[in-house]
């Protein structure tokens with residue numbers, strides 16, 4: 558695992574693009590429906606138990622939350638979509654803000670899209686795929702809570718999702734992920750390292 562992510566710290570929240578940190582360096586955003594396992598995945602990837610709170614307070618979930626890895630690199634938690642207690646109009650406003658961010662944020666290098674392995678490719682997910690395609694932004698999909706399935710059905714769902722994506726393999730990739738079992742962390746880190754232009758972790762002598 559790339560231990561650089563352990564130093565990630567909460568930086569700031571933004572309700573509008575104007576409140577976001579300066580648009581420089583490298584950013585990777587995380588998107589997913591409410592309850593898709595987004596907070597748990599960010600915590601697992603940063604090897605911290607409470608970086609991203611897993612509680613569902615609407616006040617927090619409607620903001621873009623920025624996390625700092627170093628002066629040049631940030632992770633961004635986009636508002637979870639579909640939180641049941643939030644009115645439709647407010648959901649639409651969040652979506653507008655997200656589209657604004659996805660369309661105009663120059664330092665954004667890629668989007669990690671989280672889907673519960675039991676319910677992939679919802680309308681929300683398809684919209685996110687479309688919005689990133691408009692800009693040519695690469696997407697990496699984490700099929701979360703993979704521990705809910707045995708290996709066979711999990712692999713079948715992975716192939717099924719790959720088949721249903723209609724973008725070139727270089728633009729969209731998919732993997733199995735479980736924050737609970739810490740499955741898929743190295744694979745997800747490899748994508749983040751690439752997008753954030755992070756140096757590769759030192760390899761153990763046996764791996765050389």
Ligand code: GDP
Nearest residue numbers: 590591592593594595596597611702735736737
């Ligand atoms: P978010 O709303 O997308 O941020 O989702 P959370 O990270 O808060 O997770 C939503 C629910 O799914 C919580 O009850 C988590 O405990 C559960 N969950 C998250 N990741 C996993 C996982 O890898 N395996 C299992 N079995 N449950 C998970």
